[in-house]
Amino acid sequence: MTDPDVQRKLIEIMRIIAKSDKPLGARLIADELQNRGYTIGERAVRYHLRVLDERGFTKKHGYIGRTITEFGLKEINDALIGGRLDMVITRIEELVYKTTYDPQEKKGNVIVDVSVIDKRDYEKALDILKCAIDAGVSISPRIKVLDEGSEEGDISVPDGKFAIANVCSITYDGILLRNGIPSTLLYGGLMQMKAHKPVSFVDIIGYSGTSLDPIKIFINKRSTSVLDYIESGTGKLLADLRYVPGSAKEKAREVMELAKGSDIGGYLAIGETGKDVFSVPVEKGKAGISVFAGSNVITAIAEAGIPVNAYPAYSIMDYNMMKKLE
Known part of the structure; x- marks a missing residue:
């Protein structure tokens, strides 16, 4: 083994x-x-x-x-x-290491969240997914839909189901690492949004020392209000926070802006060195970076009453195999 x-x-x-x-x-x-x-x-x-x-x-x-x-x-x-012990952060570190995406070349592997849904809900689920992506709560508009019986890497879709793979926010940590910038993933949490702008984290859970993914905990608790945000611009969305060395802050900004050129976005802020980011304290000498969680688009489907089995930061996938919804 x-x-x-x-x-x-x-x-x-x-x-x-x-x-x-x-x-x-x-x-x-x-x-x-x-x-x-x-x-x-x-x-x-x-x-x-x-x-x-x-x-x-x-x-x-x-x-x-x-x-x-x-x-x-x-x-x-x-x-x-x-x-x-530390099962979640260990798995995430493995995925970050396996991320090969190059924003300049626009090719390589990204980290994906995977969600499994009953085939009877296919059309309704994809309609909601499209609305969520159009509302800008995703990391990327590209997804991959896998039919029942499909096997893609370590993703295996049960009979009677289909799966959606969407880009996970932790892909950024892999991209930063490939560009020589070490990042430390700190928290997953709920971001209060008002007038389509982030205000502050209202709840956070640390990644270190837990065997449960913080993002999945918030999904299971039904703490989000993604559909409210899509309709009114106000609601609670999933987001995470990591920090990088303060000396690497500007290079991190350049890399993340470069990623936007290949439809990888969703980052909310890069804080000043040693300063709070959306009400969350950051260590001296570090700069906090907050990003929307890719799972927001799937959470919207669950909020609409469609049963979803969500698996944040589950696997890696070739980004060029993922397509925009028509």
Whole structure:
């Protein structure tokens, strides 16, 4: 289990099986993985189960399903502590490192949020998505729609569903890193908007030391009012905050302005060195940068009453594979 993404999925599958008092099949496991924040289909689960069988962590009982072995229970216990500590920030750091997008060349990989929606809601969901993008609450107007059964990297779309991949705001951290600017992601939160302008953060959650993505917490709490903002210019939108060295502030501004030329925008402010950004304190010698969260466009769909399984900062994708909605 060398790949961190694969390891997390295998451990999570074993945890699901271990909690059951009877053998579990791939479909039930896939459903539970969806509930736990993994976009993985039944076919991909079957592949992972074969890996677990081969390593002696699970035992197959014909067509009934799998049970956990003693060896598997030991593996779960060994992985339990490490799997919980800083899981979100560690995964984000991996994605930032894998970001290859070059704003000058206008090509490379970006980080994407992934959302899974029932196919019956396809037309309504895309109509709302278009409205949200037109209202300027996204990082980029480019998206990729994946149909049921599609597999794109580590994205696997279950039967009866479709998935939307949109550009995640943490792509900026990858772009900054590629340009020699280290950034530290601090908070995800709710930005109060009035007259189409950002006013202040009204709630924030730190990325460090948590096993839950702050943006997903706010989505699940239904704390946003994206549709209100689209209609009136006033509402609460998802945003995040990172800082860069104060000496790199102007170069960061140049890089982020350059990114606008390839439809990657959504940043709200680059603060003065050591000064608060939208009411959030910033360390001495650092400059804060606040950016809309890419998940705002998906949150608008959820606010309209359409069930959405949202997975912020989930994977990377070639930006040129993503297209604007017609």
